[in-house]
Amino acid sequence: MAETILITGGCGFIGTNFVRHMLERYDYNVINFDKLTYAGNMENLKDLDGDGRYTFVRGDIASMADIERVFEKPVDVIVNFAAESHVDRSILDPDTFIRTNINGTFNLLEMARKTGLRRFVQISTDEVYGSLGDSGAFREDTPLSPNSPYSASKTAADILAMAYFKTYGMPVVITRCSNNYGPYQFPEKLIPLIITNALADTELPVYGDGLNVRDWIHVKDHCAAIDLVVHKGEEGNVYNIGASNERTNIEIVELVLEILGKPRSLIRYVKDRPGHDRRYAIDSGKITQRLDYKPSVNFSEGMRDTVEWYVKNKGWWERIKTGAYLDYYEKMYGNR
Numbered sequence: 001m002a003e004t005i006l007i008t009g010g011c012g013f014i015g016t017n018f019v020r021h022m023l024e025r026y027d028y029n030v031i032n033f034d035k036l037t038y039a040g041n042m043e044n045l046k047d048l049d050g051d052g053r054y055t056f057v058r059g060d061i062a063s064m065a066d067i068e069r070v071f072e073k074p075v076d077v078i079v080n081f082a083a084e085s086h087v088d089r090s091i092l093d094p095d096t097f098i099r100t101n102i103n104g105t106f107n108l109l110e111m112a113r114k115t116g117l118r119r120f121v122q123i124s125t126d127e128v129y130g131s132l133g134d135s136g137a138f139r140e141d142t143p144l145s146p147n148s149p150y151s152a153s154k155t156a157a158d159i160l161a162m163a164y165f166k167t168y169g170m171p172v173v174i175t176r177c178s179n180n181y182g183p184y185q186f187p188e189k190l191i192p193l194i195i196t197n198a199l200a201d202t203e204l205p206v207y208g209d210g211l212n213v214r215d216w217i218h219v220k221d222h223c224a225a226i227d228l229v230v231h232k233g234e235e236g237n238v239y240n241i242g243a244s245n246e247r248t249n250i251e252i253v254e255l256v257l258e259i260l261g262k263p264r265s266l267i268r269y270v271k272d273r274p275g276h277d278r279r280y281a282i283d284s285g286k287i288t289q290r291l292d293y294k295p296s297v298n299f300s301e302g303m304r305d306t307v308e309w310y311v312k313n314k315g316w317w318e319r320i321k322t323g324a325y326l327d328y329y330e331k332m333y334g335n336r
């Protein structure tokens, strides 16, 4: 009988791409468990209606009653994407980050401890390592040093998950990936925000001096790496995931402008993010050597495809940008 994989947060950016990745390649029964916060969008997976291997359950990982409902049938593998994921929102309102990212992960670990399962994959982030200077890259043994309420909550979840491996022998594996880009990313994040603002000929807000560095990976490569970890990762291990594409933020903004043929005059330097991490860079040596990981998307091609996706799927982001998102945008950027 096919195994059941519980994917939490499957209506978000990476979860959507991962649900598709798994159904295209395997025969798992996939349960997508999602609270449908502002960031969750059922429209992303509408075409899976009618696929007998796919079930959507609306639920909150911070509610044990909701989790119990989904565990009425055995679950073999959990991949926990569900999280509040935006650093700026964590600065405005940290509450939900603690609730979902820490208490939610705790609930899933507790349920998995009671029922037993084959694998628990905790999707973490490179932000748990803090910020780098001009050189070097994060390795799995780099000390954890988070700087935002978001990254602190993700760090707490990682430490808890690893404690469940050490104390209860739970089959936990953790992944820490760098900044993702690609289709279905919510337009509050740098790349889709810049693309959609540029398409609408509105200002492109760049924090501080625009020289903070992020290390970009296409979401497809991230999903392929998680697939490797689900099937071949070793219990009790952390795997960093990246694709060696370090860019300053201003380089990213200029690249989007060039692809779209829009003017540099749209750029507006605004007040910096408090506690803004200067540079991230990921050393993916461990997953490359041990699990044969190799990213496949060339950065400039991946960026062109991503811009094209937002051009072709205007309706998807326009619906988002006209709803409650407008209030957030005003609160966030109104007086910067």
Ligand code: NAD
Pocket (backbone or CB within 6 Å): 008, 009, 010, 011, 012, 013, 014, 015, 033, 034, 035, 036, 037, 038, 039, 040, 041, 059, 060, 061, 062, 080, 081, 082, 083, 084, 085, 086, 100, 104, 123, 124, 125, 126, 154, 176, 177, 178, 179, 180, 181, 186
């Ligand atoms: P996202 O914000 O696009 O999606 C999050 C999803 O989780 C949404 O569908 C939302 O409805 C759901 N969710 C939120 N709270 C929930 C709750 N309490 N119960 C159930 N569902 C809930 O996020 P994303 O960018 O797809 O990130 C997914 C995961 O990957 C997160 O854990 C994030 O920390 C991690 N990550 C993201 C990146 C990145 O660049 N986006 C990089 C590294 C790691």
Ligand code: TDX
Pocket (backbone or CB within 6 Å): 085, 086, 087, 088, 124, 125, 126, 127, 178, 179, 180, 188, 189, 190, 191, 193, 205, 206, 207, 212, 213, 214, 249, 273
């Ligand atoms: O309007 C903006 N202007 C700007 O200059 C926004 C939204 C961002 N920025 C800068 C801040 C960062 O240096 O761009 C960079 C990227 O910002 P985000 O897209 O908000 O991503 P980041 O803060 O790096 O975090 C992301 O990567 C790690 C994800 O949102 C996290 O979920 C993931 O863990």
